[in-house]
Amino acid sequence: MTDVVIEKKGHVAIVKIEHMKAMNALSTDMYAQLEEAFDELAKDLDNVYAVVLTGSSTVNKKGKTVNSFVAGADISEMATKTCAEGKLFGNESNRVCWKIENFKRPVIAAINGFCLGGGNELAMACDLILAGEKAKFGQPETGLGITPGFSGTQRLLRRVGVSKAKELIYTGRMIDAQEALQIGLADHIYPDDQLQTEALAMAKKIAANAPVAVRYAKCAINEGAQADIDTAITIENKWFSKCFATQDQKEGMQAFLEKRKATFLNK
Numbered sequence: 437m438t439d440v441v442i443e444k445k446g447h448v449a450i451v452k453i454e455h456m457k458a459m460n461a462l463s464t465d466m467y468a469q470l471e472e473a474f475d476e477l478a479k480d481l482d483n484v485y486a487v488v489l490t491g492s493s494t495v496n497k498k499g500k501t502v503n504s505f506v507a508g509a510d511i512s513e514m515a516t517k518t519c520a521e522g523k524l525f526g527n528e529s530n531r532v533c534w535k536i537e538n539f540k541r542p543v544i545a546a547i548n549g550f551c552l553g554g555g556n557e558l559a560m561a562c563d564l565i566l567a568g569e570k571a572k573f574g575q576p577e578t579g580l581g582i583t584p585g586f587s588g589t590q591r592l593l594r595r596v597g598v599s600k601a602k603e604l605i606y607t608g609r610m611i612d613a614q615e616a617l618q619i620g621l622a623d624h625i626y627p628d629d630q631l632q633t634e635a636l637a638m639a640k641k642i643a644a645n646a647p648v649a650v651r652y653a654k655c656a657i658n659e660g661a662q663a664d665i666d667t668a669i670t671i672e673n674k675w676f677s678k679c680f681a682t683q684d685q686k687e688g689m690q691a692f693l694e695k696r697k698a699t700f701l702n703k
């Protein structure tokens with residue numbers, strides 16, 4: 437992997453996209469690298485309890501520092517695609533988004549700059565979206581003659597509602613971090629120079645809780661979000677009851693009763 441880098445800090449893994457010569461636009465090869473990174477982390481769940489997915493920065497031709505999470509799929513690669521190739525590209529990229537959405541640990545997107553098209557779709561596959569104050573979000577695809585193709589039409593409407601998703605997709609307009617927060621696309625905004633620290637702090641806070649319970653909560657929320665309320669409550673009950681078969685539940689409650697800090701073993 438050359439454009440996707442993994443760094444580990446305690447129980448937190450930081451996955452960084454580093455292809456700034458095209459603003460971290462994702463080519464087929466980069467999607468493969470991203471998938472490889474999450475496949476690698478999936479083999480290390482005994483150590484990795486939370487993930488931060490972020491972008492990088494570079495100095496542009498005008499000498500200005502620019503930051504980008506992901507400025508979309510690589511337009512130069514898409515320009516000549518046929519319908520069949522577009523379908524395949526969409527399916528392969530959706531598989532990566534699906535893997536992130538269903539990754540057995542929470543994934544926090546730390547949006548440090550441009551978060552456009554396929555980049556916004558990638559962010560929405562994450563559990564939480566934290567934005568730097570100069571981050572820019574958008575689904576500009578209709579201006580390129582396509583629809584969003586990595587689940588953007590579906591995940592955006594689930595985050596911000598049907599009419600706001602339609603407005604953003606039909607107009608292709610870029611929005612700033614404040615507006616993203618206001619419509620529920622971003623969950624928090626931080627000063628740009630504090631974004632990575634805050635994302636890491638949130639990941640560490642998550643990692644300090646019982647990893648199995650956090651995972652079961654993610655499963656309950658993700659599965660329940662796709663069901664009617666009665667089915668969803670049954671889904672929650674399934675995951676809730678499974679917690680009582682874990683050592684960490686015994687430890688968490690015992691520690692509370694003994695007025696000490698729990699030591700979770702991910703068991």
Ligand code: CO8
Pocket residue numbers: 457458459461462502507508509510511512514521522523525526550552553554555576577580582583584585586
């Ligand atoms: N693809 C390829 N190259 C890109 C992309 C991209 N998405 N974004 C930026 N670049 C390249 C630029 O071409 C430029 O290259 P060069 O230096 O060789 O000229 C370099 O990155 C720097 O970009 P700019 O000079 O444009 O930098 P600015 O600071 O002026 O602007 C922007 C930054 C606003 C990010 C601007 O580059 C831009 O608008 N980029 C395109 C954003 C976009 O439209 N994204 C959506 C892409 S479509 C998509 O994601 C669809 C996903 C679903 C597809 C379904 C499958 C078939």
